[in-house]
Amino acid sequence: MPVSALSGVHYLLSDIDDTLTDDGVFPADSYRALEDLRAAGCVVVLITGRPAGWCDMIARFFPVDAVVGENGALCFYRDGDKVRQIWNDPADVRTANLKRLHTIAGDIVGEFEGTALAKDNPWRASDVAVDFAEEVGPLPLSTAEAIRERFEEAGATAKVSSIHVNAWFGSYDKLSMFARWLNEVEGKTVDAVLAQSVYTGDSPNDVPMFRRFPLSVGVQGIENYHLAPEDKPAYVTKSDAGRGFAEVAKALLSCFNNNKRD
Structure with missing residues (x-):
């Protein structure tokens, strides 16, 4: 990716697992990069499949402006010293959906040997996650795709990440909730910030963002998924x-520093 492509960027949007992390650990370098970029004036939004409980902690304690969680079910964002919440569905709908999803997921785990319900499920509010590569396996991507298909046969939306298959009821995704936060909090549309945004990700659940943002970047592991040409990020690290x-x-921070000198 040419550094010049990042010269007008004001929004850093990024997945978390296997994009910011290394082998399941959030390294100091990633945290410091977020901190330095935010201090330089960059708006930092993390966009993840991780659960609501984790997102609350991230919004409160990480150097970020907002975090979209559960693949678009929610957004928690900073407002001074408070954390505000945006939800795609009301609480009663979330509760009913979770009950149905756990029934489906239980059947799927029983069908696919070696899988398990992800250990972060107790902190989820809108979706369910089946583990195929975090604390089990790792199982082949073909298994993850088969699990995704089973969820879809049961009427759910499902996406494959680098570690889980996440499933929910509804048509929302990472992009739709980011767009909602951008409109309600920043007063802008996605079209208005396309040239000012870069998105980084690593797996198929990032495809809505890869498709929408011209400055989309996949870390090298994205090559494992053999995405269709229209689903691939514009650049790969x-x-x-x-x-x-x-x-x-590093490239983005260099642009911010150069702009300050100019």
Whole structure:
């Protein structure tokens, strides 16, 4: 990715697992990069499949402006010293959906040997996650795709990440909730910030963002998924996971510093 492509960027949007992390650990370099970019004036929004409970902590304690969680079910964002919440569905709908999803997921785990309900499910509010590569396996991507198909046969929306298959009821995704936060909090549309935004990700659940943002970057591990041409990010880093993100962060921070000197 040419550094010049990042010269007008004001929004850093990024997945978390296997994009900011290395082998399941959030390294100091990734945290420092977010901190430095935000201090330089960049708006930082993390967009993840991780649960609501985690997102509350991230919104409160990480150097971010907002975090979209559960693949678009929610957004928690900073408002001074408070954390505000945006939800796609009301609480009663979320409760009813979770009950149905756990029944489906239980059947699927019984069908696919070696899988398990993800251990972060107790902190989820809108979706369910089946683990195929975090604390089990890792199982082949073909297994993850088969699990996704089973959820879809049961009427759910499902996406594959680098570690889980997430499923929910509804047509929302990472992009739709980011667009809602952008409109309600920043007073802008996605079209208005396309040239000012870069998105980094690593797996198929990032495809809505890869498709929408011209400045989309996949860390090297994205090549494992053999995405259709229209689903691929515009650029791929030389390194994987957090080290790949570090390439983007370094280039972006350089642009911010150069702009200040100019």
